[in-house]
Amino acid sequence: MLRRQLVLGLAAGAAGALLTSPALAEDTIKIGLIIPMTGQQASTGKQIEAAVKLYQAQHGTTVAGKKIEVILKDDGAVPDNTKRIAQELIVNDKVNFIAGFGITPTALAVAPLATQAKIPEIVMAAGTSIITERSPYIARTSFTLPQSSVIMADWALKNGIKKVVTLVSDYAPGADAEKSFSDRIKAAGGEIVAAIRVPLANPDFAPFLQRAADAKPDALFVFVPSGQGGTFVKQFVERGLDKAGVKLIGPGDVTDDDLLPTMGDAIIGAVTAHMYSASHPSQMNKDYVAAFEKANGFRPNFMSVGGYDGMHLIYEALKKTNGDTDGDKLMAAIKGMKWESPRGPISIDPDTRDIIQNIYIRKVEKVNGGLYNTEFQTFENVKDPGKAPK
Numbered sequence: 001m002l003r004r005q006l007v008l009g010l011a012a013g014a015a016g017a018l019l020t021s022p023a024l025a026e027d028t029i030k031i032g033l034i035i036p037m038t039g040q041q042a043s044t045g046k047q048i049e050a051a052v053k054l055y056q057a058q059h060g061t062t063v064a065g066k067k068i069e070v071i072l073k074d075d076g077a078v079p080d081n082t083k084r085i086a087q088e089l090i091v092n093d094k095v096n097f098i099a100g101f102g103i104t105p106t107a108l109a110v111a112p113l114a115t116q117a118k119i120p121e122i123v124m125a126a127g128t129s130i131i132t133e134r135s136p137y138i139a140r141t142s143f144t145l146p147q148s149s150v151i152m153a154d155w156a157l158k159n160g161i162k163k164v165v166t167l168v169s170d171y172a173p174g175a176d177a178e179k180s181f182s183d184r185i186k187a188a189g190g191e192i193v194a195a196i197r198v199p200l201a202n203p204d205f206a207p208f209l210q211r212a213a214d215a216k217p218d219a220l221f222v223f224v225p226s227g228q229g230g231t232f233v234k235q236f237v238e239r240g241l242d243k244a245g246v247k248l249i250g251p252g253d254v255t256d257d258d259l260l261p262t263m264g265d266a267i268i269g270a271v272t273a274h275m276y277s278a279s280h281p282s283q284m285n286k287d288y289v290a291a292f293e294k295a296n297g298f299r300p301n302f303m304s305v306g307g308y309d310g311m312h313l314i315y316e317a318l319k320k321t322n323g324d325t326d327g328d329k330l331m332a333a334i335k336g337m338k339w340e341s342p343r344g345p346i347s348i349d350p351d352t353r354d355i356i357q358n359i360y361i362r363k364v365e366k367v368n369g370g371l372y373n374t375e376f377q378t379f380e381n382v383k384d385p386g387k388a389p390k
Helices: 002-018 042-059 079-091 104-117 129-134 145-158 172-187 206-214 229-238 283-296 302-320 327-334
Strands: 028-035 066-074 097-100 121-123 138-140 163-169 191-198 219-223 247-251 271-274 338-341 344-348 355-367 370-382
Touching: 028 042, 028 079, 042 066, 042 283, 042 302, 066 079, 066 302, 079 097, 079 104, 097 104, 097 302, 104 121, 104 129, 104 138, 104 172, 121 302, 129 138, 145 172, 145 219, 145 247, 145 271, 145 355, 145 370, 163 172, 163 206, 172 191, 172 219, 191 206, 206 229, 283 302, 302 327, 302 338
Parallel strands: 028 066, 028 097, 097 121, 121 138, 163 191, 163 219, 219 247, 247 271
Antiparallel strands: 271 355, 338 344, 344 355, 355 370
């Protein structure tokens, strides 16, 4: 009975602490970085961690006279883990920001906590439209699936692709990508001949790819999360879809720069729409890629720039508030912020707190012996088409 009372007392104390913002006068500002360092999305965590470290190496660990401390926690991309870790970071570590979030369910799991504690939640990876609607304290520096999927549909239609099979992972971002692409294709007279969803965890794509091959489409539109593209492409080739003349299109996750070098020449020619490529031709990106590769020994991908820009957003917001960590003041500072990223010009929509950015059409090509997503068309300042301003 005594043990039960103690547990209940601790729980009540934790709930009370969640309702209180971190003290404004602290000399150290803490960022709770929750990312998957293990499991299927481990490459996302690896990329974001490397980018966060690079940003601090380049810009220092002090802002507005206060020390910036990053507390990294591995959630394995499991939402229950994410929620528990976020509670511990807010209650025990008194963090001033929570950031990261490798997949949509983990970002959504923490949204109520961000609202309750009035702490900014900076989404560096997850890409479903609805995320920023779940808390007024959420801002995103990654992307949304509709940003790329709608533009991919427009490109396909203009390039003679009318008959398409969609194949997406069966969770919120997959549904987002499928709907935004399919709605656009069908509205212009195109045809979705099959809509296939595959399990998110440990997928075997082979039987689903056989269904796609049997439908004899002009193209296969695919969304799988960062980290699964290598497995998908291997099975795409094994099933002979490339030799059957089925074009591979989709948002850029499937030709993720982190895994692209290992995919083999069969992926050459795949066309994707996305917000970043390691071969983006700006000088800022060339410098970013060189510094990233020197520090880590591997190529940065789109998840890395979500982490890098997330740190920039935090640093610049703190400069605007002169180190004040009041959540409402920080969110006011974040809204409408604009800057030049390695991916190109970006801003935070003041109405939705979502990212506005260029989307590039890219084709996989061999450049100096390596595989790269080469950009050949730019759509500027793309807002998320998946939601209206609030």
